[in-house]
Amino acid sequence: MKILIVAGPFVSLREPYNGGTEAFIVEHANELVRLGHTVDVIAKDADEKNLFQVIEFAESPLSMKDNSYRPCTEERGQQHYQSLQYGAFDVSSYDVIHYNSYIPEIYAIGALFKTPGVLTLHLPPTERFILMYKFFIKHAPVVPIGISGRMSEQWGTFLGRDVEVILNGIPIERWKLNTRNAEGYLLWSGRIAKEKNVEAAIQLANHLQKPLKIVGAIFDEAYFRDYVLPQLNERIEYISHVTQQQLSKIVAGASAFLATATWEEPFGLSTVEMLASGLPIVGFNTAIPPELRDKKVSIAVDSHDWRDLIEPLAIAKNAEPEACRAFAASFDLAKSTAAYVKVYERIAKKPKK
The missing domain is CATH 3.40.50.2000 (Glycogen Phosphorylase B;)
Structure with a gap:
């Protein structure tokens, strides 16, 4: 399968990792490649030892700082600019898109795509993420996945649906x-x-x-x-x-x-x-x-x-x-990745609307 994993265009996957989400993305993507899949990851960068391909969205050469209409720093403006580039990215060649991002613009754009997706719920429900994910799931052909039983239960309450569980794993x-x-x-x-x-x-x-x-x-x-x-x-x-x-x-x-x-x-x-x-x-x-x-x-x-x-x-x-x-x-990581592959295969068989 050809799989696109979305971290975020300004999210670094270099060690030391910013958190568990970055560690999961790297290890899961590498294991998928070992299993024979083609894997691209949208991120800022990653260590050269990794097996997957990094898709980078460049910053603008123009200033993105705004002190008037929509006040924001140069850094935040560049982040908005990079995130919105996802809308111009061609996802048609991928069998599945696996979302692991915390960036609202990613989901606003992802809701327009018809490629089947998986959304891993890495964090507990908060008002911001509840609204963001409910919107995304309503408009996109995506399956939410909880990384533990309590994440599944909590998110299931807010999403109004059962949430599958795939426990995280590590390369033991x-x-x-x-x-x-x-x-x-x-x-x-x-x-x-x-x-x-x-x-x-x-x-x-x-x-x-x-x-x-x-x-x-x-x-x-x-x-x-x-x-x-x-x-x-x-x-x-x-x-x-x-x-x-x-x-x-x-x-x-x-x-x-x-x-x-x-x-x-x-x-x-x-x-x-x-x-x-x-x-x-x-x-x-x-x-x-x-x-x-x-x-x-x-x-x-x-x-x-x-x-x-x-x-x-x-x-x-x-x-x-x-x-x-x-x-x-x-x-073990192999067990976790195998469970995700089963979900990928299941949703990829469904015809695109």
Whole structure:
């Protein structure tokens, strides 16, 4: 099949990834190519090692800044210009279009196309995305897909229809299985923002007098300045944003991974990556979806109180690396991609209206 995957014309697919969506797009596209499909991805750029072709939309040589009629910065103006180029792009040769974008203009234009599509719902419903996706699904021949049971349930309520579930996956073999390091440091990884709640991990580490390494891009500068930076010291360390290979090396010295987000994680690729590396997970129910929970290797508590993680952390200390990896194997990339291919084949058989 010939498949077009839409990330966004100003979305970079280079490591370190901006988030789980970018990681999913890259790994899924590469796996599709390995299966013999032709895959193009609309994005700003990607690492040269990838197997798929990147379709780039250029910025305008003219200024896109507007201080009067529709005030916007040069950057935002160029983003609008690039997004609208999708309307001039010929999609007729593709069997399926797979949407993974958060850009309104993409969906406004995509609603005009008759090529069958898949829309992966990577984020929980918000007012903006509900309106955007309801409009798109009403006008385009597209099938929505939830990346976890709770995403399917939440979106099904707002879309007024059943939403299929295809759980995310990772290339398990790429994550090195580490030997047991029960006395190692605690590890937290994710974007630095209030809803990710790295504060809870810091409070837990301070209470236990254990080292903590914090990894991730700073999305909220004020939050980092006020709630994270003042607590950094020789024991509480911020490492910044890293590639998957760099993260794998950091994981090797850890004893457990802390998942402390107070918002409902749609899936949690980082949780699977840590488990694949042999590292047990301890965290809040909001941070660990039901599919990723296990009483021994991925323990979730119905709480947002860091104190409630003390006992589960003691249990996780006994988790064997092999058991962690065995649980992670349920979320292998090949399984996820195969499920998407079945959907592609099903919708591609339907005649175009």
